[in-house]
């Protein structure tokens with residue numbers, strides 16, 4: 001069946017996103033998937049995903065470099081304008097990263113967690129905004145670490161510490177920035193920022209272009225902890241996956257399938273909402289804050305200006 005609409009996706013190369021991409025292509029034969037991935041990896045992923053005649057292409061971007069993200073967005077926009085891709089009906093900002101310090105810089109000099117988890121999505125959404133057709137859905141993968149309480153992450157990740165966005169975009173925004181705790185605080189804070197922006201996008205995007213955040217829960221065994229020390233990596237890859245057999249964690253398979261359901265609209269969710277796996281739920285009390293949302297919007301507009 002020929003593809004009738006385009007979906008642009010980051011973070012499809014492995015983990016939750018890889019399973020989601022496979023599920024999306026299986027469940028919707030009318031989709032053309034554009035995989036945005038770093039280096040040459042997108043080409044290999046697209047070739048694997050297109051097995052069985054699925055419609056997949058790739059565009060290269062390192063999400064830690066805003067100029068690289070801008071070039072990728074421009075390339076996709078040109079392909080849409082020229083009719084080389086069918087009409088755009090979705091964007092999935094699933095890529096995410098967690099460091100073991102708050103000192104890592106992206107190519108533009110901004111802190112790397114904030115760059116990949118917040119600024120890269122903003123560049124892509126703003127550049128593609130005018131190309132979305134009515135009946136589009138943007139999905140941003142966030143995390144329940146943004147709650148910052150034991151119930152949601154069993155004390156593994158410290159809660160967010162909100163600060164002026166210009167400070168969050170810089171390295172060393174948190175106490176003892178060389179520590180793993182600071183790196184994980186940068187992570188949970190970046191996910192809170194992503195939820196704030198989803199609220200702001202929902203107010204600003206035209207009717208018919210919906211935006212939702214998606215929380216997979218704790219998903220052991222993905223590459224997210226790949227920068228951690230050897231003991232943490234062993235725990236995450238070998239021991240923690242056993243938790244997916246309990247209700248404490250989500251298996252990669254389930255997390256990917258839930259994401260696919262959100263992306264394809266099988267999980268119904270109003271614009272601006274937070275989907276916890278398969279259900280619309282409130283995000284944390286802290287994550288509803290019009291003043292912070294407006295301040296963050298202004299800051300990311302400035303930080304991502306070419």
Ligand SMILES: NC(=O)c1ccc[n+]([C@@H]2O[C@H](COP(=O)([O-])OP(=O)(O)OC[C@H]3O[C@@H](n4cnc5c(N)ncnc54)[C@H](OP(=O)(O)O)[C@@H]3O)[C@@H](O)[C@H]2O)c1
Pocket residue numbers: 010011012013014015016017036037038041061062063064065094095096097116141142143144215216217218219220222223224225
């Ligand atoms: N695992 C969990 O417990 C959990 C819980 C809540 C939320 N999440 C979120 O779920 C999403 C997927 O994570 P995962 O657990 O599946 O981890 P993962 O296996 O590490 O996948 C992360 C994805 O992001 C991509 N990515 C990271 N940095 C990038 C960059 N600079 N440029 C281009 N692509 C980049 C990776 O591409 P490469 O293959 O090139 O590295 C990969 O496709 C993330 O947003 C994460 O924060 C995960």
